[in-house]
Every structure is written in structure tokens, then in C-alpha cells.
Amino acid sequence: MKKLGDYFNGNKFMDILLECTAVYVLLTLFEYNTSNFSKIIFSMIIIGILNTIINNKNNKFEKEKRHQENSKKILESIIELNDTLLKVEKTEELFQLIMESAVGIIENAQMGSLMILDQKTQKLEYKAAVGFEMSTLKQINLKLEDTFLWRSNNGNITNACIVNDVEVFNQVVIDKKTFNKMKDTDFHSTMSAISAPIIINEVLYGMINVDNTSLEVFNESDLLLLEFFASQVGAVIQRHQLLEKMLFLSQYDSLTNVYNRSYFEEVFLKTCKKLTPERDHFSLVLFDLDNLKTTNDTYGHYVGDLLLKEFADRLERTCSPDLFARYGGDEFIAVFFNKDEGTVGAKLQDIIKSFANSPLKYKEHHLPVKFSYGISSYPKNSTDLKKLISKADKRMYVSKNNRKSKEGSSF
Structure with a gap:
């Protein structure tokens, strides 16, 4: 029954039905008392009409078939992009995959590019390309007002557009400096283009362009396909941003x-597995902020947070540790590879002087950033992470107690 139903619903059944109708009309005509010539002419007209109906039916069928195939391509591309979200390490890698998918989906697309809008400058920066040299494109930033979308749609950047003559468009629209830069790139070969917006949370995030070296090669079907693809890409990028945020919060x-x-312990243990006591050495430092509690009690936790951020930022900039982490509420830990205790100790004395000369400023207050530290060495003190931390912790508290006895109740 299923095969019979498919047959009656298919295109072949309509062809046969129309052909039978034509035969019936011809036989009926021959029953009337008209001249043979009139019968022939009238029959030819009927057959021509029926052929037109059949051709239109076939064209419609082919269009629907192409639409289904293109929709399938988009669906497969989006599924593939979603599958890669956990695999790509950098956003630029995702952008490149998106661009390759776009060029693969649009039939006449030979090359293309993806631009991201800088919300502060309102300029678009090239982030991915197919068929163009990225090193050159990165030197070009486009004003939003100079883009295909803005100019073609009179400032409405929510709809995709077709540009049938890119060279004329660029000469008329783009400023001379940018146009001359673009002349030195592969863009000079582009003649036709489609541009579609990437919208995230109802805000323009970027644009996808696909191009061809011939004039007027894209049609309305291509336009709708790229527009739909770009709308799906917006959702993919949003999911990737969420995953990046979750990953950041799990590591930082x-x-x-x-x-x-x-995350520090995970990275450090992986690194230590590659080290050998005979060949490698490093210094591990444990820090404790001496005046965080006093700052919180006196000025509030907001200022205490400022103190924590100032310490972490200045230590990173001044000492450049290879690994650096917040280890607890007011404790930090750092690792300096191929540095001995003396070298690291000298660096830390410099940062102590830096904080003394340039304290944290909050309103009219100048707040000191004081800390104690202890250093342990690999492999001199131990080759075990826990033992190294324990050694550094003991030395840190010795240092803290010594300072307490010297400075009294300022801790």
C-alpha cells in the first residue's frame, strides 16, 4: 500500500493523468464535424498547454527538491558546528568552521569572510575567511556605515542583501584609505556577494559574506539560505560563549x-609529571595577605576585594610567575620554573618595596598591601607537591610571625 500511495502522490502520476486527458480531448474533438486542419491546430494548442503545465510542475518539483537538499545541508552544518563546540579551544577556530560551512552551503559561493562588530568603536574586524589571505584582512576595519548591509538596506542591518557589482559598490561607498587597502588584497577579484547579519540577543554581533568572481550570480534563494544559516549561527556562537564562560569559571x-x-593543582600535577629531579628545578611560593581582614573590617568587603585584585595584578606584572593561583581566601600560590630561591626572593622584595611606595588608593585613603610569603624548592626540599606546599606554608608563617613581632598589631 505504501508504494502505491507514493506512486499516486508522485510526479509521474500527474504526468500520466495529463497525458490521458490530452488523448481524451483529442478523441472528443474528432467526433465533431470540423475540418481536419482545425482539429490539428486545436490539438497542437491543447498539447502545448499540457506540456507547459507538466514543465511547470517539474520545475516546481525541482525547486522543492533543491530547497529540501539545502535545508538538509544547513541542518547538517549546524549539527556539526554544535558537535565541535567542546573541541575548539579558540573562538577564531569556530569562526573559521562557520565560514567554511557557509561557502559549502551556498551553491555559487567561491569564497567568503566573517566579520565581528566591536561594540565600542562600531567597526567590523575580519575574524575568518575562505579564499582570502587573513593576514591582510586583519589590517582592515570597516565602519558599520560602509558595509553591504547598511548601505543596501538604508541602515536596516537585520536583513540579508545581495550586491551584484561589488567593485562599483566599494568605489562609491568605502573611504579612499580603506579602498586602497582592499585593492592590495584578494578582494579585487570579488564581483558578487551576499551579506547576512549575525544577531545575538537582538543586537548585531557580526556579518557573514559569501562571494563570487562573476557578476550577478546570486539569487533570492541563495539570499534566504544564507540569512537562515546566519540566524542559526548566532545561536551556535551564543552557546559557545556560554561554554567559554562556564569553562572560565571552572578554571579561574x-x-x-x-x-x-x-585548576592550579590540575595544571601543576600535569607539568610535574614531565619534570625530572636531575634536570629540572623550580621555586614554589605561598603568599598570605596580612591586612585583608583589617581592611574588610575597616572599609568593607568591596575595598578588601580591591586589595586582592591589586595584589594579584601587580604580582603578575612585576614577577611574571609561570603558574599563579588564588589558593584560598587571602592566600595565593605561584611557581617559578628554573628559578632558585635567591632569585625569586629578590623579586618578591622588589614588589614589597613597590607596594610600600605605591599603596592602594581608595578615595582619600592610601591603603598598604602587606603580605607574608614562604618559598620551597624542587627538588631540593621535595619532589612531591603536597610536601612542597607544606614546606612553603611553614616558612610563610615563620615570616608572618617575625613581621608581627616587629610591627606589632598592624596585622
Whole structure:
């Protein structure tokens, strides 16, 4: 029954039905008392009409078939892009995959580019390309007002557009400096283009352009396909941003933007597995901020957070540790590869002087940033992470107690 139903619903059944109708009309005509010539002419007209109906039916069928195939391509591309979200390490890698998919989906697309809008400058920067040299494109930033979308749609950047003569468009619209830069790129070969917006949370995020070296090669069907693809890409990018945020929060301290404890230990243990006591050495430092509690009690936790951020930022800039993490509430940990205790100790004395000469400023207050530290060495003190941290912790508290006895109750 299924095969019979497919047959009656198919295109072949309509062809047969129309042909039978034509035969019936011809036989009926011959029954009337008209001349043979009139019968022939009238029959030819009927057959011509029926052929037109059949051709239109076939064309419609082919269009629907192409539409289904293109929709399938888009669906497969979006599924593939979603599958790669956990695999790509950098956003630029995702952008490149998106661009390659776009060129693959649009039949006449030979090359293309993806631009991202800088919300502050309102300029678009090239982030991915197919068929163009990225090193050159990165030197070009386009004003939003100079883009295909803006000019073709009179400032309405929510709809895709076709540009049938790119060279004429660029000469008329783009400023001379940018136009001359573009002449030195592969863009000079582009003649036709489609541009579609990437919208995220109802805000323009970027644009996808696909291009061809011939004039007027894109049609309305291509336009709708790229527009739909770009709308799906917006959702993919949004999911990737969410995953990046979740990954960041799982690895970094959200206040100071340095590693958190668990991620530091994960990275450090992986690194230590590659080290050998005979060949490698490093210094591990444990820090404790001496006046965080006093600052919180006196000025509030907002100022205490400023103190934590100032310490982390200045230590990174001044000492450049190879690994650096917030280890607890007011504790930090750092690793300096191929540096001995003396070298690291000298660096830390410099940062102590830096904080003394340039304290944290908050309103009319100048707040000191004081800290104690302890250093342990690999392999001199131990080759075990826990033992190294324990050694550094003990030395840190010796240092803290010594300072307490010297400075009294200022801790």
C-alpha cells in the first residue's frame, strides 16, 4: 500500500493523468464535424498547454527538491558546528568552521569572510575567511556605515542583501584609505556577494559574506539560505560563549582572574609529571595577605576585594610567575620554573618595596598591601607537591610571625 500511495502522490502520476486527458480531448474533438486542419491546430494548442503545465510542475518539483537538499545541508552544518563546540579551544577556530560551512552551503559561493562588530568603536574586524589571505584582512576595519548591509538596506542591518557589482559598490561607498587597502588584497577579484547579519540577543554581533568572481550570480534563494544559516549561527556562537564562560569559571578565580586552586593543582600535577629531579628545578611560593581582614573590617568587603585584585595584578606584572593561583581566601600560590630561591626572593622584595611606595588608593585613603610569603624548592626540599606546599606554608608563617613581632598589631 505504501508504494502505491507514493506512486499516486508522485510526479509521474500527474504526468500520466495529463497525458490521458490530452488523448481524451483529442478523441472528443474528432467526433465533431470540423475540418481536419482545425482539429490539428486545436490539438497542437491543447498539447502545448499540457506540456507547459507538466514543465511547470517539474520545475516546481525541482525547486522543492533543491530547497529540501539545502535545508538538509544547513541542518547538517549546524549539527556539526554544535558537535565541535567542546573541541575548539579558540573562538577564531569556530569562526573559521562557520565560514567554511557557509561557502559549502551556498551553491555559487567561491569564497567568503566573517566579520565581528566591536561594540565600542562600531567597526567590523575580519575574524575568518575562505579564499582570502587573513593576514591582510586583519589590517582592515570597516565602519558599520560602509558595509553591504547598511548601505543596501538604508541602515536596516537585520536583513540579508545581495550586491551584484561589488567593485562599483566599494568605489562609491568605502573611504579612499580603506579602498586602497582592499585593492592590495584578494578582494579585487570579488564581483558578487551576499551579506547576512549575525544577531545575538537582538543586537548585531557580526556579518557573514559569501562571494563570487562573476557578476550577478546570486539569487533570492541563495539570499534566504544564507540569512537562515546566519540566524542559526548566532545561536551556535551564543552557546559557545556560554561554554567559554562556564569553562572560565571552572578554571579561574572570578575576582582576580588568576587560576583557582583546583585548576592550579590540575595544571601543576600535569607539568610535574614531565619534570625530572636531575634536570629540572623550580621555586614554589605561598603568599598570605596580612591586612585583608583589617581592611574588610575597616572599609568593607568591596575595598578588601580591591586589595586582592591589586595584589594579584601587580604580582603578575612585576614577577611574571609561570603558574599563579588564588589558593584560598587571602592566600595565593605561584611557581617559578628554573628559578632558585635567591632569585625569586629578590623579586618578591622588589614588589614589597613597590607596594610600600605605591599603596592602594581608595578615595582619600592610601591603603598598604602587606603580605607574608614562604618559598620551597624542587627538588631540593621535595619532589612531591603536597610536601612542597607544606614546606612553603611553614616558612610563610615563620615570616608572618617575625613581621608581627616587629610591627606589632598592624596585622
